Amino acid sequence: MAFETVFGQERVKQILTSSLKRNRLAHAYLFHGCPGVGKDAMGIAIALSLICQEKVLGGCRQCSACLAVQRLEHPCFHFILPVPTRPKTMQEREYMDILRDRALQRIGNPYKAITYSPELSTLPIIGIDQVRLMKQEVILKVAGSGHRLFLVSQAEKLTLSAANSLLKLLEEPPPNTLIILTTSLPGQLLNTIVSRCQMIRFDTLQEEAIENALIQKWNVRQDRAKFFAKMAGGSLQTAFNFTEDGFEEKRQAALSFLSDSLDPDILNRLNGVEKLLNGRDRSELQFILQIILVLLRDLLHLKSENREMLINIDCLNHLKHIHTKWPQFDVETGMNGVEEAIDLIEKNVYLALVVTSLSQKFNGATAH
Numbered sequence: 001m002a003f004e005t006v007f008g009q010e011r012v013k014q015i016l017t018s019s020l021k022r023n024r025l026a027h028a029y030l031f032h033g034c035p036g037v038g039k040d041a042m043g044i045a046i047a048l049s050l051i052c053q054e055k056v057l058g059g060c061r062q063c064s065a066c067l068a069v070q071r072l073e074h075p076c077f078h079f080i081l082p083v084p085t086r087p088k089t090m091q092e093r094e095y096m097d098i099l100r101d102r103a104l105q106r107i108g109n110p111y112k113a114i115t116y117s118p119e120l121s122t123l124p125i126i127g128i129d130q131v132r133l134m135k136q137e138v139i140l141k142v143a144g145s146g147h148r149l150f151l152v153s154q155a156e157k158l159t160l161s162a163a164n165s166l167l168k169l170l171e172e173p174p175p176n177t178l179i180i181l182t183t184s185l186p187g188q189l190l191n192t193i194v195s196r197c198q199m200i201r202f203d204t205l206q207e208e209a210i211e212n213a214l215i216q217k218w219n220v221r222q223d224r225a226k227f228f229a230k231m232a233g234g235s236l237q238t239a240f241n242f243t244e245d246g247f248e249e250k251r252q253a254a255l256s257f258l259s260d261s262l263d264p265d266i267l268n269r270l271n272g273v274e275k276l277l278n279g280r281d282r283s284e285l286q287f288i289l290q291i292i293l294v295l296l297r298d299l300l301h302l303k304s305e306n307r308e309m310l311i312n313i314d315c316l317n318h319l320k321h322i323h324t325k326w327p328q329f330d331v332e333t334g335m336n337g338v339e340e341a342i343d344l345i346e347k348n349v350y351l352a353l354v355v356t357s358l359s360q361k362f363n364g365a366t367a368h
């Protein structure tokens with residue numbers, strides 16, 4: 001089967017297979033859809049399709065061209081990712097090595113989010129320098145009748161100057177060059193960029209596709225795979241995060257933060273905030289917030305007596321306790337608060353502020 005490294009997304013596969021076979025690809029695409037549904041995976045698969053010596057759709061992954069793409073050493077493939085700025089204390093060499101390592105991780109598993117150590121804590125962006133490098137590449141001729149491909153991941157993170165510079169490239173598309181932008185937030189891109197690209201929407205994944213991917217690709221036990229697929233809300237990236245070590249501990253942290261936040265005693269609430277923060281970084285907190293979101297959805301099902309819909313059945317007692325103790329808790333307001341908090345963390349708002357404000361929001365949602 002073609003594109004076997006891209007899970008689900010049959011409709012998208014059909015569109016792109018047909019364009020590839022007829023040699024009718026657009027100059028530029030904008031792949032949009034939720035995080036972790038396979039936009040970058042598809043971008044990489046397109047690059048491999050165009051560059052593979054065996055001309056296999058999605059790449060044979062064995063010829064020297066495919067291997068070079070996967071090592072990020074092929075001159076015709078450029079993978080542009082948002083990067084944090086280099087701290088003054090870090091040598092340029094070390095910094096570049098880290099960026100390269102993360103890009104290799106991403107190409108090895110495009111469903112896994114990239115994380116950086118705390119010393120690289122600035123919000124990752126795609127800066128003007130990265131777009132300038134693209135433009136330098138474009139001046140060089142592609143060997144033979146080959147194609148050159150730029151895959152710009154999370155294009156919403158282009159700075160304004162970088163976006164304007166990229167726009168010029170899109171306005172005068174160089175020959176034999178394909179530019180693929182991926183984003184979960186197309187509304188944050190310049191309209192002028194969006195209008196120059198063919199848009200392709202990626203749907204959230206079916207639970208079954210996620211379950212199969214976890215089992216086949218990452219050897220997750222079937223019962224666990226089923227559970228994480230339900231938890232993941234259609235994103236293989238989220239499911240993948242959940243399969244990493246420490247899920248139980250993080251779910252416990254999620255439950256106790258929830259209970260602490262609903263407590264009328266402010267000291268307990270502040271204690272809850274501190275316990276949740278506990279030196280955790282941005283991505284760990286987002287992970288826990290995503291778990292809270294599913295726990296709250298379970299709480300809604302519990303309230304409306306839809307028990308067969310419960311996902312965290314093994315936490316039933318804890319959920320029942322919350323439900324009985326704070327029956328007036330407005331769960332939907334709580335869920336909105338969590339979504340907002342995830343968004344604020346994405347925007348690099350001070351973590352203590354985000355968590356404190358969420359705790360207040362939960363508590364406010366119990367008041368009548």
Ligand SMILES: [Zn+2]
Pocket residue numbers: 051052053054055056059060061062063064065066067
């Ligand atoms: Zn190949």
